[in-house]
Amino acid sequence: MQFIDLAKQQARIHDRLYARIEAVLSHGNYIMGPEITELETCLCDFTGASNCIACASGTDALLLALLAWGVGPGDAIFVPPFTFFATAEVPALLGATPVFVDVDPVTFNMCPSLLQKAIDAIQQQDASIYPLPRDALERPLKPRVVVPVDLFGQAADYSSLLPIARRHGLLVLEDAAQAFGGQYNSQRTCALGCDAAVTSFFPAKPLGCYGDGGAVFTDDVGLADLIRSLRVHGKGKDKYDNIRLGINGRLDTLQAAILLAKMEIFPSEIAMRQQVAAWYEKHLQDIKGLTLPTLARGVYSVWAQYCITLPENKRDSTVELLRQRGIPTNIYYPRPQHCLAVFRDLGYAPEDMPAALHASRAILALPFHPYLDEDSVHTVATALRGALL
Ligand SMILES: Cc1ncc(COP(=O)(O)O)c(C=O)c1O
Known part of the structure; x- marks a missing residue:
């Protein structure tokens, strides 16, 4: 028995998959070919989000969103402790401080009442309210972003989390790496009213490519444009007009083609x-x-x-x-x-x-x-x- 059987899926989509791959091989635009925009449009139509930026992995998607918001040292980023490493790794990589908020014991998603406590504890620099990272007691941290994770495919409790975040002026980044295709109150994940959302197309994910891939979603056009620039080394008019520091965070055209074949089923x-x-x-x-x-x-x-x-x-x-x-x-x-x-x-x-x-x-x-x-x-x-x- 297989834990995840990708071969069965491949057999089902064999013809359309090979046609998609052959199309890329024949036009030869391996970097940012037409399949990228086609996929982004397809994923917007599917989720209901107004902007999609395909990128190289779910980890890069987190990085691009947090980079766009200028997250860095002195910022408190609220994350669940029961998740894949990337959720906490990326804020820490940017020099920000991950502030852990325990999960609900039934759903394993971030517990809203504990988020409230963690925000209070950060603001009052008081670990008796909620356990805090050491550096939050040494200097005041600025509460910036909440990153709820939709664990195992189940959306977090956004009806409770979003109002708490809004009350405290926090940005919300939905980590839907495990939940692409799921819904919450009849809305698709990645379009749940958060400031931005990310997903992963790692092969084992519900929608997976044949390598690494990911995407950022947002209804904020300005943020989407900024992320498109950050995705290609902070490009301006073109890739040799660098107007900010960015990364090489593009999705390969071949992976987009594979995802387009998989989206049909x-x-x-x-x-x-x-x-x-x-x-x-x-x-x-x-x-x-x-x-x-x-x-x-x-x-x-x-x-x-x-x-x-x-x-x-x-x-x-x-x-x-x-x-x-x-x-x-x-x-x-x-x-x-x-x-x-x-x-x-x-x-x-x-x-x-x-x-x-x-x-x-x-x-x-x-x-x-x-x-x-x-x-x-x-x-x-x-x-x-x-x-x-
Ligand atoms: C919750 C969560 N966030 C982020 C990621 C990172 O995605 P990727 O492996 O595509 O970089 C994953 C991948 O397993 C994940 O499960």
Whole structure:
């Protein structure tokens, strides 16, 4: 059994995929070819966002947005501790301080009431209100940006997070790297009213290319233009007219062509993902000692991962038993961000973020992709039942 089966998808789109790739090979515009604008238009139509800037990865998408906002030393960037490293890495790379806000123990997304506490703690430089990074106590930090993550395909609680951010004049950057194609209150992710949103086209993502890729979305035309400049070394009129410092953050034309082929079947794949999630729920719901993923009200998940929660002391043995039965699993994420060596200087203790700490010890991702059949889901369920006896 595959954890994610990209070969089945490739077989389904074989002809249109090869036609798309051949078109690029024949026009030869490998850098910023016509497929880039075509993809950006297609992704705007799909999400409802007014501007899309395709770029080299989800990490670059985060970087481009934060660079455009001039994020740097002295800025507090609020991020969840239970996410992929890039969410906290990029603010830190720019010299800003990641301020961790623990996640909701049920959805694993940033907890709005803790965001409020973290903002209060930063503003009052008082770690008794909420655990703070060490440098926030040494000098006042300016609260600048909140980066909620739509973990495992489920949008964060924007109805609560956005008003808090607005009240405090914070920008909101939706990290939808795992949630492209999902919805919140009937709006697509990347178009949920945040100041900007980013996604990733890493191959394993719901919409993945055959390499690295990403995109930034925003309704702010000025911000979109600035990001387009930053994407190509801070270009002005042309690429030799450099008017600011930027990066080489372009998406390859070939990757855009591949994504365009995949977009034709993406809506049907999203529907297939719902079916697989429903089969998992049907076959796992009566297994004792296992907690199924829970969706918050208004969320339509794209199910980037199907993660169950196990008793902490049963996870290793469960992984091993499933492995023996030929069932691959993954652990996202075995270490919460505030516990990583790279962030040691921030001075957080593991218990400062109890929900993230527990999730990192209890979560297990099961095989999941649109082409998984019910028999395979049943096989996983049988193995889990045996493991948790
Ligand atoms: C939440 C989150 N943010 C950012 C990224 C970075 O995306 P990329 O790997 O395309 O740079 C990822 C990728 O796994 C992610 O899951």
